[in-house]
Amino acid sequence: QWGELRQRLRKTVGQNNYVTWIEPLKFRDLLDGVATFDVPTTFLGNYVSQNFSDLILHELHSRNSDVRRLSFKVVANSDARPVEAAKPQPVERKPSAVSALNPAPLDSRFTFDTFVVGKPNELAHAAAKRVGEGGPVTFNPLFLYGGVGLGKTHLMHAIAWELQARRPDLNVLYLSAEQFMYRFVQALRDRKMMDFKEIFRSVDVLMVDDVQFIAGKDSTQEEFFHTFNALVDQNKQIIISADRAPGEIKDLEERVKSRLQCGLVVDLHPTDYELRLGILQSKVEQQRVTYPDLKLDDGVLEFLAHRISTNVRVLEGALTRLFAFASLVGREITMDLTQDCLADVLRASERKITVEEIQRKVSEHYNIRLSDMIGPKRLRSYARPRQVAMYLCKQLTSRSLPEIGRRFGGRDHTTVMHGVRRIEELKQQDGQIAEDLELLRRALEA
Numbered sequence: 068q069w070g071e072l073r074q075r076l077r078k079t080v081g082q083n084n085y086v087t088w089i090e091p092l093k094f095r096d097l098l099d100g101v102a103t104f105d106v107p108t109t110f111l112g113n114y115v116s117q118n119f120s121d122l123i124l125h126e127l128h129s130r131n132s133d134v135r136r137l138s139f140k141v142v143a144n145s146d147a148r149p150v151e152a153a154k155p156q157p158v159e160r161k162p163s164a165v166s167a168l169n170p171a172p173l174d175s176r177f178t179f180d181t182f183v184v185g186k187p188n189e190l191a192h193a194a195a196k197r198v199g200e201g202g203p204v205t206f207n208p209l210f211l212y213g214g215v216g217l218g219k220t221h222l223m224h225a226i227a228w229e230l231q232a233r234r235p236d237l238n239v240l241y242l243s244a245e246q247f248m249y250r251f252v253q254a255l256r257d258r259k260m261m262d263f264k265e266i267f268r269s270v271d272v273l274m275v276d277d278v279q280f281i282a283g284k285d286s287t288q289e290e291f292f293h294t295f296n297a298l299v300d301q302n303k304q305i306i307i308s309a310d311r312a313p314g315e316i317k318d319l320e321e322r323v324k325s326r327l328q329c330g331l332v333v334d335l336h337p338t339d340y341e342l343r344l345g346i347l348q349s350k351v352e353q354q355r356v357t358y359p360d361l362k363l364d365d366g367v368l369e370f371l372a373h374r375i376s377t378n379v380r381v382l383e384g385a386l387t388r389l390f391a392f393a394s395l396v397g398r399e400i401t402m403d404l405t406q407d408c409l410a411d412v413l414r415a416s417e418r419k420i421t422v423e424e425i426q427r428k429v430s431e432h433y434n435i436r437l438s439d440m441i442g443p444k445r446l447r448s449y450a451r452p453r454q455v456a457m458y459l460c461k462q463l464t465s466r467s468l469p470e471i472g473r474r475f476g477g478r479d480h481t482t483v484m485h486g487v488r489r490i491e492e493l494k495q496q497d498g499q500i501a502e503d504l505e506l507l508r509r510a511l512e513a
């Protein structure tokens with residue numbers, strides 16, 4: 068148990084502090100609420116008790132509420148005199164208000180340094196950066212929304228890390244809406260609502276992740292609303308994330324919605340090819356630390372960026388698996404290996420292109436109305452795009468010819484077949500058509 072706890076402390080205090088101060092501690096026992104650690108020197112014992120005892124106590128306490136105090140015993144020395152936790156007995160102090168909530172630790176990988184910026188997320192990134200500076204509050208709340216795996220949590224942690232570095236004086240609290248609800252219910256049950264309110268109203272920056280979770284949970288929403296208002300009134304920064312825009316969260320009270328909308332609302336768009344490639348390249352750099360001499364063929368990253376869905380988590384998972392697999396079997400990462408190793412992921416993320424999408428893209432491309440393309444007009448300027456669209460439907464969807472015909476104003480399957488053949492011929496003879504097809508195909512597969 069101490070081993071696991073040490074790993075959490077490592078994250079919190081950083082590798083250097085950890086190696087110097089935490090690693091040498093040996094857990095001895097827990098008696099009458101006093102957790103005793105063996106330490107090699109008096110100096111180390113004093114230093115740890117002065118600087119880290121709050122933290123250690125807080126961690127221990129959150130696992131086992133019996134723990135009330137720490138004690139350090141010097142064992143390498145002949146005098147095994149306990150170094151009673153230093154004056155003025157910092158360990159007797161209650162963990163600070165916010166830490167009493169035992170908020171989830173921040174992920175050390177989620178910083179601005181590791182966040183790859185592209186068109187789809189540049190606005191969200193810029194807004195997050197601004198809030199992370201810890202200057203005067205300009206937009207409140209900052210509301211980040213977007214589909215799963217697009218980097219909302221990453222950005223929120225990055226803000227928290229940045230604030231901790233730049234403004235250690237600020238009380239920053241990050242938690243998920245689920246944790247908010249859990250604390251709230253717990254406070255109700257333990258009749259500690261006063262404490263709960265006090266803690267939440269004393270933070271300087273409040274971040275609530277995945278706020279859609281409280282939709283439909285009336286009393287939690289109520290409390291959230293009050294907390295929110297109290298903080299905004301004190302001009303404290305609030306940062307919220309959700310999987311959709313405030314107005315689109317069902318079962319959320321109107322007043323909560325409008326409150327959420329009154330700051331800056333920015334969305335993280337689905338990733339595009341360039342962003343996916345950028346993310347893959349940066350993740351490869353990170354994988355290189357673990358696998359310094361794995362060979363990676365050209366084209367593999369481009370292939371993955373093309374083929375894997377917009378969810379960055381899936382993309383990351385695929386890359387991690389690929390490197391682990393290649394190093395296990397001792398092979399280079401080639402296209403073949405990639406396709407073997409990721410067959411299931413690739414299949415699952417095959418994008419389903421619809422007939423409607425094709426029709427829309429083609430009519431936009433040729434600058435004609437959708438209704439004209441689908442309708443009965445036989446003019447060449449409509450008929451040709453119509454045939455192109457039919458051809459693409461045959462190539463890119465699994466629809467049969469009769470099904471395609473039906474979606475083009477109830478045309479017969481032989482008409483579709485004729486159109487498809489015609490385009491196949493033209494593709495060989497007409498450079499312009501070939502180019503159009505290539506452009507359209509790429510736009511549709513992006």
Ligand code: ADP
Pocket residue numbers: 177181182183184188213214215216217218219220221222346379380383
């Ligand atoms: P969300 O909270 O929006 O569901 P996360 O923030 O948890 O998504 O992101 C999922 C994973 O993808 C995380 O490992 C995160 O580091 C990574 N990720 C997402 N966007 C980016 C990005 N732009 N650059 C680097 N990594 C990213």
Ligand code: MG
Pocket residue numbers: 219220221276277
């Ligand atoms: Mg998230």
